[in-house]
Structures are given as structure tokens and as C-alpha cells.
Amino acid sequence: MLWIKNGIVVDPKNKINLEKMDIFVKNGKIVPESEIKKGDCKVIDASGKLVVAGGVDMHAHIAGGKINTGRTMRPEEMRVVRNIAGKFRASVGRVLLTAPAIGYEYAKMGYTTSFEAATPPVSSLHTHEELDSIPMIDKAALPVFGNWHLVFKCIEEKNIEKLKALVAWAIERSKGFGVKVVNPGGVEAWMYGGNVKNLDDQVPGFGVTPREIITWLIRANEELGLPHSVHLHCNNLGVPGNYQTTIESIKLAKGFKNEKRQVLHVTHVQFNAYSGSSWRDFGSGAAEIAKLVNSMDNVTIDMGQPIFGHATAMTGDAPFQFTLHKLLGARWSNKDTEVETGAGIVPIGYLPNNPVHAVQWAIGLELGLLTESDKVALTTDYPNGGPFTEYPYIMAMLMSKKMREGELKKVHQYVQKATNLPSIDVEKTLYEVIHMTRSLPARILGLENKGHLGIGADADIAIYNLNPLETDFSNGFEKVYKAFKVAEFTIKGGEVIVRNGELLKEVYGRTFWVDARKKVDLEVVMQDVKNYFQYYSLQLSNYGVEERWLKKPERLEVV
Amino acid sequence: MQDIVCTFCGSVCDDGEYDLKKKSVKKFCKLGSSKFAEKERIKAPMIDGKEVSYEEAIDKAVEILVNAKRPLLYGWASTANEAIRLGVILAEKLGGVYDQCASVCHAPGTLATIEEGVPGGTLGSVKNRADVVVFWGSNPMEAHPRHGMRYSISAKGLLVKDRKQRKVIVVDVRPTKTAKIADIFIQIKPGYDYAIFSALRAIISGNADAVPSEVGGVAKEKLIELADIMKNAKYGAILYGLGVTQSRGRDRNVENAIKLVQLLNRTTRWIIWPMRGHYNVVGAGEVPAWEVGYQYAIDFSRGYPRFSPAEFSAVEVLKRRDCDAALIVASDPVAHFPRIAVQHLKRIPVIQIDPYPNMTTLVAKIVIPSAVYGIEAEGTAYRMDCIPLRLKKIIETNYWTDEKILEEMLRRVEKFKG
Structure with a gap:
């Protein structure tokens, strides 16, 4: 259990903008205060720090x-x-x-x-x-x-x-x-x-x-x-x-x-x-x-x-x-x-x-600036x-x-x-900008539990050494750049994995995959697939990936 | 069982039928069938020739490895990616050297890729599209017996429907079995691949005047004819073998061939690809590439990976006597390395993990037998064109898999190193 205290929270999905508040984490999820015992919590003092x-x-x-x-x-x-x-x-x-x-x-x-x-x-x-x-x-x-x-x-x-x-x-x-x-x-x-x-x-x-x-x-x-x-x-x-x-x-x-x-x-x-x-x-x-x-x-x-x-x-x-x-x-x-x-x-x-x-x-x-922030995500196409x-x-x-x-x-x-x-x-x-790097890409991808800090969200949290209430973003850009380069805390699934840019714990995340098979009758296409497989250089039965071969798969079923 | 995946050569045929009663496989070639037939195995783990338990063998092996200043971890071309990954991490933790079979085989192709990239394609592209296939210094009829039928010679594809629609050319220093079934065979003098690639580039770029009347034992007219066929192909493929990588010029030969393919792509489509040998030698390079950044000849003695083929490939390390223990997995360096390298293997403690006894078993202090991937164990392998295939477990065994053995080793090494 984790108690992130007094942070200055920006959470666009939940319309929270620069509010001083506490965040509570239990079993890898963000939970309401009532679900945790404060005495059992590891406390992170985020006073004067940005929590996103x-x-x-x-x-x-x-x-x-x-x-x-x-x-x-x-x-x-x-x-x-x-x-x-x-x-x-x-x-x-x-x-x-x-x-x-x-x-x-x-x-x-x-x-x-x-x-x-x-x-x-x-x-x-x-x-x-x-x-x-x-x-x-x-x-x-x-x-x-x-x-x-x-x-x-x-x-x-x-x-x-x-x-x-x-x-x-x-x-x-x-x-x-x-x-x-x-x-x-x-x-x-x-x-x-x-x-x-x-x-x-x-x-x-x-x-x-x-x-x-x-x-x-x-x-x-x-x-x-x-x-x-x-x-x-x-x-x-x-x-x-x-x-x-x-x-x-x-x-x-x-x-x-x-x-x-x-x-x-x-x-x-x-x-x-x-x-x-x-x-x-x-x-x-x-x-x-x-x-x-x-x-x-x-x-x-x-x-x-x-x-x-x-x-x-x-x-x-x-x-x-x-x-x-x-x-x-x-x-x-x-x-x-x-x-x-x-x-x-x-x-x-x-x-x-x-x-x-x-x-x-x-x-x-130009694209980043001229497009409405609700429609453009930040990438370098790495x-x-x-x-x-x-x-x-x-x-x-x-x-x-x-x-x-x-x-x-x-x-x-x-x-x-x-x-x-x-x-x-x-x-x-x-x-x-927090929206363009968190809640927007999560919404675009259809990941309901990512990119925000609402109740039920995955406890993936970043805390930056930047007091947004005292920062002049127009003039203090060097400080802003440095603060976002190195997270003071990175929390993944409720565990602190990075502290001041130093790795603290190695964890392995999940691999999401989407199963929409229930929405279709696969038989309508399988004969075509079988016929066309003569042009492949491997057998149809050897094509594809089984879930059990993956380290931590998570199936999202479309119903 | 149907659609068994073969774990012999780089063709990794995946259409075998296994008969559980007869313990034999149908559809595969002689090489593949022999792999699936019952063979002499290493019976049990051994230390100095004495049978011990897996745990004892692994404990002793780990003791040797952690006490070594710079262990060499070599082999990897005939095991699954899961085991290779653990091997790479083990080398990293031990501060040792990771190297794999390509360093005495197709690694010059990797060096050429560093110089020029590799304009390639999968075997399915060759099968469906290639109206001209050139086997250059490669002999699939003997080394990859079903390659021609499945992918490259008589394979029935979408655009090239049968053998008649495909022109097969063999360039080699001797009339091989593949040359016999080719439409055109061009016999060249050994060591002249580079010059001939250069001549073809000159002709295709309109500088035929610069080409002498004969290059590498091939008449200029013949080279012009070959250049014409190449230019007029709709989709061509150069599939090269050790004749190119292990003859005079090595990586420079491949580099020149790649430049020829770059040139051809300005007017039509061509690809070039190596005919890789062992079934997962591609995995033995791809896995370390994503784990530590390089394909082979990787030293970890400074705590981070360094790549230097002239220093850190297994033969060079052994020649310099620059390793004080060796872990050999799924390979037989004693049979294939130069004598001076083998001499050092005899001097240092060698740990072998392999399903089958081979020459290396004879020098190994510790021998750990393992299950055979594709028959007794499941795992992932990459065909010669990087297509991933899942190897199947067909029969039960008491042998541990390479993966399990290496996992246990890694666990113990981590305990020692803290």
C-alpha cells in the first residue's frame, strides 16, 4: 500500500488541474482513501511536487x-x-x-x-x-x-x-x-x-x-x-x-x-x-x-x-x-x-x-501547437x-x-x-501537455486504466521534482526540461521502480492483446485463409503465437 | 503428429509427420529424418567421466564459471531462443565472452550488413515472386535438401507458378549437385567472387568497357549475359553460401554483392540473403542483438557489452589463450575449430551442454546432457530468413532442457555474484 501525500496533481482525464491532493494505492491500483490503512502504507511525501x-x-x-x-x-x-x-x-x-x-x-x-x-x-x-x-x-x-x-x-x-x-x-x-x-x-x-x-x-x-x-x-x-x-x-x-x-x-x-x-x-x-x-x-x-x-x-x-x-x-x-x-x-x-x-x-x-x-x-x-491538445499525441516515432x-x-x-x-x-x-x-x-x-503524453494516448489506444489517476486506474504514477504552482513555464523551460527528463519517482503497478532517475527495482509489465473472435464467425474466412496459405512458406498450423508462450499476457476481450 | 518443425538445418521445414510408434518422421529430407531417428545420447550428467546428478553437475559447473576470470560461452546455433537468452545474460553476469557458430560461418555477412545493410526478403517472397534465383557459393541440394522444393527452385508460387517460370543460376567453383539442376552454371576460379561482383556492377551501370575479356575464369560475354538476365528479372534473389563468406574477400565479397543488389533495385527488384546453416543460428545472433546490442563476438569483461570480431570471436579468444573456462552449448568446436584453438580448449575446464556426444565431449570436464528441441522440448527458433517458428515437444523425456539447465546455472551465479 502506498500513500502519495500532498502532491500537486494534474490528471486531465478526471479534470484535475493543479490540485493539492493525496493518492492511495493498493494491489497495483489507485483506490479511495477508505480502502487503505494509513498505518500500513509506505508514504511518499510529494509536497511541492508534480504528480501525474x-x-x-x-x-x-x-x-x-x-x-x-x-x-x-x-x-x-x-x-x-x-x-x-x-x-x-x-x-x-x-x-x-x-x-x-x-x-x-x-x-x-x-x-x-x-x-x-x-x-x-x-x-x-x-x-x-x-x-x-x-x-x-x-x-x-x-x-x-x-x-x-x-x-x-x-x-x-x-x-x-x-x-x-x-x-x-x-x-x-x-x-x-x-x-x-x-x-x-x-x-x-x-x-x-x-x-x-x-x-x-x-x-x-x-x-x-x-x-x-x-x-x-x-x-x-x-x-x-x-x-x-x-x-x-x-x-x-x-x-x-x-x-x-x-x-x-x-x-x-x-x-x-x-x-x-x-x-x-x-x-x-x-x-x-x-x-x-x-x-x-x-x-x-x-x-x-x-x-x-x-x-x-x-x-x-x-x-x-x-x-x-x-x-x-x-x-x-x-x-x-x-x-x-x-x-x-x-x-x-x-x-x-x-x-x-x-x-x-x-x-x-x-x-x-x-x-x-x-x-x-x-x-x-507546428502540428503539436496548432492542433487542439485533445487531438494530438506527443511522439518522435522512435x-x-x-x-x-x-x-x-x-x-x-x-x-x-x-x-x-x-x-x-x-x-x-x-x-x-x-x-x-x-x-x-x-x-x-x-x-x-500532460494530456498529450498520458490521458490522450491512453484514450486513443482504448486503455481505460492507463494515463490517469482516477479510482480503479493502474497505479502507474510519475512524480517530478517540479512545483507547477511556482514554475514559470514560458521562461523556466530549462528547469522544466530537466524535471521531466528524470522522474523523482516512477511507480509501476504500485511499486516504486525509479527514484531520482536511479533504477530501484526491476519489474516486468504486461503485454496487452485484443480478442475479438466472439464478434465474428471465423469460419466465413478460414477457407480463404487455408487456400491462400499455399503461398506462405510455412504451415497454417504453425502460424501465430499462443498466449502461454508469453511472459505476462493480458487478454482484452471485445464483446 | 502433423506439421512437426525440423531442427536440423536453416530451412526449418515445418511440415513433418511424426509416427509415435515407429519413432520416425515422414516428409523430411535425409538430414532431417536422421535427426528425428533414435541416436546415441549422452546418458547422464558427468564430472570427469563419472555419472552425477543434474544438480551436482550444475553446482560444479557454476563453481568453475564464477571462479573463472573470463569464461567463453560458445555455441548456441542448435538450441532455442529461450536458452540463448539465458546464455547471453549468463555471459553478462559472469563478465565472459558470448560467441556463436556464425563467427566461423556466416558472420562476414553480418559485417557486410554493418557496411551496407541487407536488402532481403523472406523465403515466401522468393517462392512467390522470384523468376530468377542465383545460388552463389551455396549448394542447397546437399546442404538444405528441401530448400529448392519448398522455397526457391521448384516451389510453386503466386506469380512464379512452377520450375519452368523460374530461371535458376548457380555460381560456384565446382559443379555441385545444385549446379546439375540449374539452368545456367557459371564456374568461377576460387577467390574471384569479389572481382565478378565488380564486373557485374560495371556492366549493369553501363561501364562494360572497363571489364576485361575474362574475369575470374568467366568470359566477358558470359558475364554480360548474366547481367542481362539480372537486369531483366522481375524479382531476383541472390542466395549466397559459405563459398562467398569463407573465401578470399569474405565480408568484402558480401558487401560487393549487396552493392550489386542496391544497383539492380534502381531498375527492378532484387534481394540477397544468406543460406544459414544450423536451424537456429539466426536466433543465436538475433537474441543477443536485442539483449546486448550485437550478434556475436561479445565481451562483457568490463560489465558492458563490447563487440570486436577480431578479438572476441571464440577462435581468436582461444588462440590468444584469453579465456580460462568454457561453456559449450549445442555445438562441437573441437571438431570444427583450428587445432591451435582446440589446444587451448584442452587446457581449460570445459563444460558441455548437448543432447549428443561429440568430439567436444572428449575434452569436457563436465558434460550435461539435454533434451532435443523439436522432439523432446518446446521453444522458439528463427528460420534462415528470420521467420520465427515454435519447436514442438513430441515425446516425453527425463533429460532437462537447455533452458532449464541454464536457468539453474543463472540462478546460482546470481546468488554467488549477489
């Missing part, structure tokens, strides 16, 4: 074939030693981290949940093995659907029942959490050396278009009532002028409605918010996208903020990765995966004095935009125009012309 829910990262590449190929390809990333073996595991990594380092670094920062943003269903056992090796945090993985032949076939047939059954089956088999869509149709086109350029291009070999893939998957997702919405990485990622494709894709959500959450989440939008027709007249389309998202009540986005320094591009968007390889002359890994999907990995770096990189950096911030360990930098930047002015002086001045960032006066409040 543990951070929720809704989109990061933390486990599976992509990040592991990145590690193999980039031993230079592993030269940064973060922890020497002893009571805790050795942990290393600059931006790409080892599995233990991922868990430790999230925990040190007060984050307690992270979602792997893309796993090919056929490789999900690998993804889960890595997730199981990440200590400290709760996690889950999103299987990819946007280039899978079986998905195309259901859509070609215009058979929603089949598509729903396939989605429910595949999420169960991969022990996944929701429906990720990466460059719909484009990765299949890459198998022929191509890509798709707009929503109405036909996918080679199939009578479907990206527009249909997105729309049908939203429909299937909504009829199944999955906790999370379709999670879309748009077409034309990384291409100047792509903001228009993003706008068209966002509009596909019109006509769908869900009481609890968005029906479409568009991810790492920074990479899809470019205006212009080439890298010469490249600029920001962030304002237009933010305006559209603000005008709709069923779409959310996350930033995909670049951080200056090293990064590694890794996505299921294989044709984009090849383009990046050609553009940068950098190393390139590619993985065409059965008849399901593909992937690519390319090292990159963001340089402040490079006009393109400076504009990308500004676009991420490790594509850079490390998740710099989330505090983004938080501080969103809250301080003065900090942005200082940073703007250090970057290529092309941003003055190509983006609106210099003229944006918005300063997000602490309440908003």
Missing part, C-alpha cells in the same frame, strides 16, 4: 525484426553505455537501445507504457520475444494489415464479414492489439519496384485502391468495436506535397462515428505534412492538416517530432526506405515479408543547419524522428515560445519562409 500518471507512448518501434536489424546494422549506436551489469542488466545504446535499455530509459523518464507500432503478423512471435525482454513497462504490438493479400481479397470481394473475421483472426494469432496500416497498397507495389501515389491508384495485381483499403479497414475495425481505431501511416510519406494525400486520407473518416474515441488515428504526421513540389520549394502543410483535424471530432494524430541528432528510419514503408537510401546514399536494409508486408531500415541524422531537416523539425512542432528520451524537450518547447525562439535561432533560416513556426504564439499549458 505514468507516460503512455502510443507509437514507437521498440521490438521486432526492424529495430533488431537496425541494431545489427549499426553497432556504432551501441557504444553508449547507460548501465553497467550488476543488480540491473547492462544497458547500452545511443538512439537505438537494447531491450533492457528501452525499459530502463522509459522508466527513468516516468513513462510506464509503450506500444510497438508495427509487426508483420507472420513475425509477431519475434516481436513478442523482444517485448518480453523489455523490463519496467506495459506494452503491446500493432500488426500491419494494409498490404496483405488476404485483406485485398476480402475488399475485392466487398465482403465485410470476411474482412472482420480476418482482422479478428489475425489479431488473435499475432497476439496483437489493433489494426495498423502502413502505406496501403504501396508496399505491395514495391514488390514490383513501384509505389502508389494517390488514393485512387490501383494496387498491382489487385482490384483495390488505397482509398478502399483504408475505408474498409475502418469499417471492419468499427464494426468489431476494437479498443483502438485504425492506426494509419499515410501514403506518400516523406514526399514533398504529401500533405494533400494526408488531408484526403483524414477525410476518409467522415461518416464513421465512435462514442468513446476517434475512428482514425493518423500517425507521425510530421512525415506526411509537406507542401511544395520538390525539396527545393519544400515547406509546411501542417497548418492545413491541423485545421482539418480540429474541424473533425473523429480523428486524432501524433506528431512524429524529429530531434536533431542521430536517428534510424525504420518502417513497414519499404519503398520509402529505398527512396531514402538513394537520397542519402546510406546503408539500406529491406525485408519483403511473405505475402503480407515489407519493411526497410536506413540510418539518418537530423541536422539543424540542413534546410529540409529544420523544416521537418518545425513541422512537428527511432525514426529520434530518441523517445527527448520527449521532455518537446514538452518544454510546446509550453514555451521563448524556448522556441532560442531554438529557432540555431536552425537553418529557411524555416522562416517555409513554415509558420516563428509566428505561432501558442503556449500549451502543463495540463494540455
